Amino acid sequence: MSATTAPPIDLGSLELGLESAASTPAIALEDVAAGYGRRRVLSGLSLTVERGELVGIVGPSGSGKSTLLRLLTAGADLHRGRVEVLGASVRRRPPARVGYVPQLDNVEREFPIDVLEVVLLGDAASSRRLPWFTRAERARAGELLDRLGLVGLHRRRLADLSGGQQQRAFVARALYRRSELLLLDEPTSGVDPTTRLDVLEVLAELHRAGLTVLLTTHDLNAVAAHLPRVVCLHGRITADGRPERVLTPEVLEATYGGRMQVLHDGGRVVVVDAAPVGLGGPGRQPDPWREDGLAS
Amino acid sequence: MTEWVLLPLDYAFFTRALLAGVLVGAMSGALSTFVVLRRMSYIGHGLAHSVLGGVAVGLALGLDLYVGAIAATVLSALLIDAVARQRGLHADAAIGIVTTSIFAIGVAVLALVPTRLNVEAVLFGNLLGVNRTDVAVAGAVGLAFAALLLLLFKSLVFTTFDTEVARVHGVRTGAMELTFSLITAAVVVASVRVLGVLLIAAAVVIPGATARLLTRSVGRMLVVSTLLGVAAAVLGLYLSFHLDVPSGPSIVLTGALAFTVVALVSGITTRLGLRAARRRPSPSELQARATTQDGDQAGRTATAAMDAADGAPPSPRR
Numbered sequence: 001m002s003a004t005t006a007p008p009i010d011l012g013s014l015e016l017g018l019e020s021a022a023s024t025p026a027i028a029l030e031d032v033a034a035g036y037g038r039r040r041v042l043s044g045l046s047l048t049v050e051r052g053e054l055v056g057i058v059g060p061s062g063s064g065k066s067t068l069l070r071l072l073t074a075g076a077d078l079h080r081g082r083v084e085v086l087g088a089s090v091r092r093r094p095p096a097r098v099g100y101v102p103q104l105d106n107v108e109r110e111f112p113i114d115v116l117e118v119v120l121l122g123d124a125a126s127s128r129r130l131p132w133f134t135r136a137e138r139a140r141a142g143e144l145l146d147r148l149g150l151v152g153l154h155r156r157r158l159a160d161l162s163g164g165q166q167q168r169a170f171v172a173r174a175l176y177r178r179s180e181l182l183l184l185d186e187p188t189s190g191v192d193p194t195t196r197l198d199v200l201e202v203l204a205e206l207h208r209a210g211l212t213v214l215l216t217t218h219d220l221n222a223v224a225a226h227l228p229r230v231v232c233l234h235g236r237i238t239a240d241g242r243p244e245r246v247l248t249p250e251v252l253e254a255t256y257g258g259r260m261q262v263l264h265d266g267g268r269v270v271v272v273d274a275a276p277v278g279l280g281g282p283g284r285q286p287d288p289w290r291e292d293g294l295a296s
Numbered sequence: 297m298t299e300w301v302l303l304p305l306d307y308a309f310f311t312r313a314l315l316a317g318v319l320v321g322a323m324s325g326a327l328s329t330f331v332v333l334r335r336m337s338y339i340g341h342g343l344a345h346s347v348l349g350g351v352a353v354g355l356a357l358g359l360d361l362y363v364g365a366i367a368a369t370v371l372s373a374l375l376i377d378a379v380a381r382q383r384g385l386h387a388d389a390a391i392g393i394v395t396t397s398i399f400a401i402g403v404a405v406l407a408l409v410p411t412r413l414n415v416e417a418v419l420f421g422n423l424l425g426v427n428r429t430d431v432a433v434a435g436a437v438g439l440a441f442a443a444l445l446l447l448l449f450k451s452l453v454f455t456t457f458d459t460e461v462a463r464v465h466g467v468r469t470g471a472m473e474l475t476f477s478l479i480t481a482a483v484v485v486a487s488v489r490v491l492g493v494l495l496i497a498a499a500v501v502i503p504g505a506t507a508r509l510l511t512r513s514v515g516r517m518l519v520v521s522t523l524l525g526v527a528a529a530v531l532g533l534y535l536s537f538h539l540d541v542p543s544g545p546s547i548v549l550t551g552a553l554a555f556t557v558v559a560l561v562s563g564i565t566t567r568l569g570l571r572a573a574r575r576r577p578s579p580s581e582l583q584a585r586a587t588t589q590d591g592d593q594a595g596r597t598a599t600a601a602m603d604a605a606d607g608a609p610p611s612p613r614r
Contacts, residue, residue, distance in 0.1 A: 125466030
């Protein structure tokens with residue numbers, strides 16, 4: 001965690017949903033083909049994620065990243081193969097003990113609800129039927145928020161929180177149902193670099209606490225810097241492994257359909273676009289409006 | 297003033313209308329919370345229009361008003377779903393096509409087949425036309441609505457706030473959507489006599505929109521919009537009686553007046569608040585300053601500073 005930008009999190013003694021940890025993998029896909037109705041988005045997909053792993057799924061838009069998340073939560077149509085999550089086969093109903101963190105862009109931030117209520121809704125399906133939450137439920141949700149560094153912000157509106165704090169609140173909601181597996185849809189999309197770092201540090205902390213975390217992202221450099229395992233997806237898996245082994249120009253071309261440069265800076269892998277001629281490449285023209293005379 | 301209030305109560309038709317009005321006002325007010333939050337005002341508008349078609353066809357066939365109204369709303373809901381599934385079409389287009397067509401069928405039937413239907417009363421509501429059956433229907437729908445709200449409130453709020461996450465977290469969001477559609481249809485049908493088909497749409501939007509300006513909690517919004525719906529119905533019915541105007545317009549205009557006043561006051565206070573905020577550090581600035589300190593104390597300091605900046609009392613702690 002960046003000590004100057006975000007409060008620390010402490011999941012040490014918190015009751016997470018890890019008591020049922022078993023020998024089965026957290027996620028097991030076997031020769032899967034899936035999509036929506038007759039439209040096929042994923043095919044020939046086999047993937048195993050062991051319990052306690054932190055895995056990033058990367059790929060271009062339309063590559064099937066979101067479909068993969070939906071498939072794991074019974075939100076896409078399984079055409080062929082087998083899908084198991086936390087040891088149970090997934091067909092019509094989403095598996096229990098799975099927490100989902102949406103893209104911030106898809107959240108109605110002006111919704112009339114405070115942060116504590118956001119977290120409490122995370123287990124609405126199991127909560128008793130009456131329209132209010134019990135004192136014990138509020139206490140547990142409040143403790144979770146405190147552990148995630150949102151001390152004193154329980155009664156704030158979502159719109160009053162920074163992007164990083166909002167992500168922490170949604171992670172708290174995902175954890176509140178005692179999840180063993182967290183699925184995050186583009187958690188670093190549309191956020192500033194500080195918030196991105198904050199989010200990735202929170203996920204690393206959850207990983208250290210023993211949770212299984214699977215996230216989708218476009219951010220190759222964040223994956224390279226922070227995640228121990230990356231899966232490249234383009235309708236099928238094009239590569240799977242440690243970032244420094246997977247993020248190669250050949251794999252990225254097979255995944256994204258275009259050339260990318262991969263730089264190695266000590267132990268770090270940095271992916272940069274191979275700039276086309278006319279957009280900052282060798283053929284760029286001087287721009288008289290810029291002081292340095294270069295094309296923008 | 298006392299006479300203005302008590303005189304109408306001497307008339308049995310008014311007390312019946314008042315009872316039905318309170319029930320319809322409460323139902324439409326409560327429903328409006330979800331209509332506003334789900335941005336679905338068009339569905340209320342559409343279903344209300346389709347009621348005229350159902351009522352006209354039903355009466356032409358010798359059926360009761362409610363049979364035609366219920367058939368029309370159910371048929372509308374099914375057709376909207378079917379049309380919306382067509383490639384390239386969205387629900388708004390489906391609602392426009394289906395409900396306007398059923399409304400047009402009703403107008404055509406009224407022109408071709410002589411019926412005993414008082415078209416003006418169906419369109420704009422009629423104080424004199426409220427009978428015991430109308431009160432019973434409003435009471436039954438109101439009871440069912442209240443029971444569903446009590447049992448499903450959390451799941452309904454979760455589905456409204458974030459449908460996809462609610463689904464993954466075990467809420468049967470499809471059942472919630474269907475329940476909401478049925479509740480909307482039932483409230484529309486139960487409100488026909490008092491409000492009229494052309495004005496129901498406003499009654500299921502205005503109280504919620506007004507409450508949204510007054511509160512930032514969905515629970516309080518539900519309570520406030522229900523009370524506003526009841527208040528508009530009661531005041532509107534008195535105005536209808538004394539000014540001899542149809543009940544629907546008087547109820548809707550009362551609600552619209554309340555919305556206008558609240559919107560103006562809210563706009564003024566927001567401007568004043570913004571001016572005051574410009575003179576002090578923003579909450580995010582205070583948070584950033586405070587979180588440079590370590591640990592738990594940092595968050596508490598930030599909150600205290602933000603509370604002070606907002607002029608609010610300290611945030612509650614467990």
